[in-house]
Amino acid sequence: MAHDTAQREPAVPAAPARALVPLILPALLVGVGASLLFVGVSEAAEQLQHVLWKNLPDALGIGRYSVLWMLVMLTATGVVVGLVVWKVPGHAGPEPATLGLNAPVLPPPVLPGLLLATALMLAGGPSLGPENPIIAVNVGLAFWAGTRLFRRLPGGLWPALAEAATIGALFGTPVAAALVISEALAGRQLKGLLWDNVFGPLVAAGAAALTTTLVAHPTFDLDLPSFGRHPGWGDLLAALVIAPLAAALGMCAVYAFPYAHGVFRRLGHPMVALPVGGLVLGLLAALGGHLTLFKGLDEVAELARDPDGRSAGEYAVLAVVKLAALLVAASCGFRGGRIFPAVFVGAAFGLGAHALIPSVHPALGVATGVLGMLLAVTRQGWVSLFTAAVLVSSPAVLALLCFASLPAWLLVTGRPQMQLRDDGTPVR
Template sequence: MFTIYAAVLGLCVGLVSGAFLTLVNLLSQLLWEIVPVSFDLPIYYPIIFGLIGGVLVGLFQIYVGDYPKSMEDTMEEFKATKAVKYKKKLAKNFLGAVLVLSFGASLGPEAALACILGGLVTWVGDHLKFTFARREEFLKLGIGAMLATIFNAPLAGISEPLEEEYTSKTRRLKWKKLVLYALTTAFGLVGFSLVEQLVPKETIFKIRIPVVDWTPQAFLLAIPALLVGIAFGCLFLALETFSDKLAEKIQRPLLLAVLAGLLLGSLAMISPYFLFSGEHDLLPLSENYQQMTAGFLLFLAVGKIFLTNLSFAFGWRGGKIFPAIFAGAAIGFAFVNLFPYTPGLLTAIIVAASVTVILKQAIVTASLLLLLFPLQFFPAILLACFIAQKFSAFWTKAPPEKSV
């Protein structure tokens, strides 16, 4: 019966994820494409929208609360209380996420979806009388399926049990758990595909790599690329800490949200790549990066992660995985602009190393990147993830496990 419940959960996750992303995409297109053209808005309209969004987000934070919760907060609440509150909470998480994402925040949808899933799992557990252990497993199954669907990464759904076995002392794989995760993920992808068939959309979360031309220089540059990726991941974490401390000093929700909105609008005036999570922008960036200077790509990468962390700390709450991958790709393209030898391989190594340092989960990161780059690069991606995870664990003196 639990297997049947898991399959149904996966299907529901796919349907909910697809519907949520479709709604956010439609609202974003309305606000950022249709409205400016229809009303012939001035060229500085991104600043206007950023300030309006800042005021709305600030008022939402004051009168409703800090929503949506992050994935980490959702898991901590679940472990502490054996539940995720869903009565009068699901609507707040949903509305908070739609508001932030529609106004172009450099954040992803995974945080809101994790909150919604947590409430759904708690509701199911209340009605089916699951034990806490089963409830926790049910939630992890749902989050795995959600990551697989929104990142177009089927292996992300089974990465959690693989990560647990890799970081455990026994290294004994529990095949029943792996099959259960795979089943949930498969039904999640089916549900997501059903929504896509109803509302077709452009290809997202893709990088276009030209025909792979292996060069010996690329192997010599693999170590420098790995170090660049690790350093960029450390910079992301440093900016995260800086943004949190800065927000603690100001402690005025409305002012914080408006400042974040002003920064968002100002950077969007420089480049539209600063808007949104980056899932839709990876493909055009990969097609046009050769027409950009390495300096601009470096500015884009650093500006993106600064905007993401500052926005989150200042009340524009959401997920950080999509922006981290986009920024890692930007820094990778800057690197290969200077050293154009098998650019896809070097970019993949930089993205893999940087995201692993941020998430502190090698297998999860590798699974998210599986279909983003050509399969020929996957062994290098996997190796870069493991090396970066070891470095991160050694540098922080902390265990490598961390919920995404």
């Protein structure tokens, strides 16, 4: 009966090629532009970071990552970002705690301040990544330019192209964008086939990823010791335990998020909340060390260079302090995303599992720790699975990740997310 019913249902009509071809040029332009903006902001932030954290302390005769310098720099970063939020037109965009990867279309006057606040944050050391504000800027620019240059195309096309392009640029591959798009489309009534709907965004993501690869040569492979074996029952058990435990740790920050945000909101003015947040981040850095600063990708690579170089307790401190720093930075008003610092927390958690139980392979520990942490913090299943997989580049680990994602997802689904509504209540 079910088979007969399926046969009687009309097939979803596919879009003709002539409807898709006009999307290619706009998608290519958005993809290249989104990538160049991401690379430009990242490079500018890295150069400023080099000045602030190397040249300046060396010239002053102060230790680069001394407690004093970390306190000074993070508090000063709160002051300058607070000035941008207070005085620059547009106030650096909406409240960052209310934003996810799906950005609203912001008016052009808001975008310079948001870019400036993001670059200063990346250079100054708070534990946030560039993804959310860069997506928001690219969406705003693409919509503004696209609706003027390509008037015949629907306005709703441009945010989809810009979001896909930015994700492709961030990860250096269009695969992540394809997964995010398919997840976003899952609950919608599609007009046409899935690949018709993702055609334009995939062109944009591919162009952005290729541009980023050619210009910046990014890599996510941590070069951990190769898994190099067929998964055993012990590996499966480890994966099924580590991922949910990492997700549970991440949920601690998720549940604390509205309360931490409420504390900083009661401080009122950005010139109070952001410097106080910077000072708290400096104190956390003094506790956890310099590896708990910045967005976390370079620091994860440093951890991975010597998986056996720290004790389980040291890895636990790194994970907890970095998660607390992510919570504070996201709560006090710094403009930034949560994916990259969450990767550091998950990796430190997984390496701690390896240090505690040496039979847990470090690649498996890192991948499952990152998977669980990202599921809790982002609630993006495909992005979490993809990111965990590319960090270790092992097909054998990928099979284990698919199983490990199930209990971790059961732990987080239906619960509050690390994103707030305008009234301060968590999104579910």
